[in-house]
Amino acid sequence: MEKGKKLEWLMAVILLSAAYVLSREGARLVAAQKAATKVVVLDSGHGGDDPGKIGANGVKEKDINLAIARLLKKKLEKQGILVVMTREGEDDLSDPGAVNAKVQDLQRRVQLIHEKKPDCVISIHQNSYPDAAVKGAQVFYYTDSKEGEKLALCMQAALVAGLDPANHRKAKGNKTYYMLKKTDAVLVICECGFLSNPEEEALLNTKKNGKEKTQTKTEETAAGAASAYACPAGGLSGIRRI
Secondary structure (H helix, E strand, O other): OOHHHHHHHHHHHHHHHHHHOOOOOOOOHHHHHEEEEEEEEEEEEOEEEOOOOOOOOOHHHHHHHHHHHHHHHHHHHHOOOOOOOOOOOOOOOOOOOOOOOOHEEEEEEHHHHHOOOOOOEEEEEOOOOOOOOOOOEEEEEEEOHHHHHHHHHHHHHHHHHHHHOOOOOOOEEEEOOOHHHHHOOOEEEEEEOOOOOHHHHHHOOOOOOEEEEEOOHHHHHHHHHHHHOOHHHHHHHHHHHH
């Protein structure tokens, strides 16, 4: 896949898949859904002194996560969706110098989600593994969440079809990840790729010469996907076509 195309596909997939959850109550609630403001929380993993995974060529996971979330936020807001970001910038949610900064950060993310009561939460992350050949996007959901499973299965299928048909990874239930087990909201963790794989690191990296670079088709692709939010039936059919 051409460098830079992966990010635009990720945006489209996340937007379309979130539409599945936002429209899950079906046609009988179409009128109510059109009148109500939909809320999506975008959770950019890591931040501050916690860089997350470090790529084969030095790319930091926290930067990739935030770049994807910022682009998604713009597109969703243009569709009238209320978007809440767990972090807007470089820093995480912990206090400066906190002894248990990681725990505090995660607790505050969960608290924010509980307060906002979103329709769904997309937690954006990147993966890593000692073997640089390992690659492929994978989506995780809380094992006991039926709606989370639906969203994860939909997103995983779209990621495979749109990014790498050779990716044999499956959406996977999990009961140990903090964000999954501590939130009541429909939440999935999207591991967009392996930064330890040089090819995937390059595809996910949106920066060139220190400046953020948005690919030419990103806006068209993401805007088209975001429009699925406006019509529940259209959103579901759009997901199946991707």
